[in-house]
Amino acid sequence: MSLGDTPAVARRRVRLAIRDARNAKGYTQGQVADAMDWSLSKVMRIESGEVTISPNDLRPLLNYLGIRDRVLIESLVQSAKASKQRRWWDESRFQGMITPAMRQLIGLEAEATIIRHFYPLYFPGVLQTREYARGIMDQYSHELTPKERDARIEARIRRKQGLLQREPRPRVFTLLDESVLLRTMGIGRVNLGQQLNEVAEAIQDGWLSARIHPFDNAYPGVGEFELLYLEADDVAHAVLYRESLVFDEIVDNAHRIVQHRALWDRMWNAAISKEQSTQMIKTRAEELLRSDP
Template sequence: MNSGETPAVARRRVRLAIRDARNARSFTQTEVADAMEWSLSKVMRIESGEVTISQNDLRPLLAFLGIRDRAVVESLVQSARVSRQRRWWDEARFKNMLTAATKQLIAYEAEATVIRHFYPMFFPGVLQSEAYAQGIMGQYTHELSQKEIEARIQARLRRKAELLQRIPRPKVFTLLDESVLLRTIGVGQRALGEQLAEVSEAIKDGWLVARIHPFDNPHPGIGTFEILYLGSEELAHAVLYRESLTLDEIVDDHSRIKQHRDLWDRMWDAAIDAERSAEMIATRAKELLGADQ
């Protein structure tokens, strides 16, 4: 473990070590739960990253899984200690308001060096203005309570604020469908114009690169996803976040991450170039803001 290991990286390291050791011994999660006298859900949540594991639980688990090398054990125990540090998304106002996958996304997002978005219907949550986020979340009044909606909006704003405060900021590559330039999501032209203006400024600042997937290009028919790199931009350091409606998940499977990255690369290469896309976003922002004055 590096001395500068961050909570999200530490949690991921521990849970993958547990999962890989269990698979190496051909144990099922049920067998681990029975041996440790835990519930099956506890094992599943530890391996999925939904919860952290205490040092007192980790030591006997590692022994059961055959990890006895003292240096390895102590390194993983230290990672478990780091992973349990509380962050802003652990605050009471967000408790039970955000999904486990969303909390993991926020943790990875706070530490990612490179983020690649594919959003065919709207702007990524971390780039959304308050009015735009309200328009997006307003579509889910039948699935979410008003308290959940408000918490998710505030979480998006906090994510953006935290990203803007990072030094250095991650490099963000956002692939958007052309329809995003037109869809007002029920909040009016001005809200969309302000959203586009914010994105345009981020592009000018240099940390965001956006490309537009034009209407005349074929669409793969899949939902939104993000690939985040925790360190160098290599598959071993990548995690995938996918969502559909109010359901979302974090994916650590290398083959599935590679499949999504290959698709993203093909679409990125086929999209309108970054310079022209930036012009389209800025021009559309001016059109909307001028039309609504």
């Protein structure tokens, strides 16, 4: 299956085509809902990527939006069909347990060719060990039920497994604040050491590059974010994911993506070198694994 036919990419292509065509016509989402005899929430969820649209719904919608090109219509219909293929994150155990934005992230992450992270507090989910993920989720015992926490931990492990099974693997560039090497997340020093060891092994394997944003550098004043590139390394093929506490969002706005990429580039270039960062990770892991739990 070509990259353009994969479910997450196909869903994104359809929803952006719908949104762009609606904007070109000057229609509001409410006007589309009225014309199609749908609820407003259905239109909003289709455009946000929370749900897919069936080919039977898509054809009259494209007609209403003024799209007459038969080749384009058929291409979008095929993408709508491709977007409905079920993947592991569609399993019932994850329904309602992970956010709509996280479901989109998982799909895009599974198909991205390049991923850039900035994480100032902890390691990115796709790099976490089970124990480390449990330590993070336990911080949200008041916001999430045990079932939700377990599902999110399992999703993180499945994401990592999926990435490791891909051929070729995506190129992953992770920028971490220096404090991430020190914060045990309530899991103990040995478990943090094992987490650091796994990251060091990923760097050694060649698919992960990591740099440390040192304490001496100014803090950028933003939370964690990810930039995912589905084909070429440019904004036209990029998606931004942002997370704060238990809330998250997928951003398709080109201006905001460009802003975050520029910030990421500045921080990456000002960070400790890849070689020295890798040595810091290894040294910290050795120090932790020599200590008592």
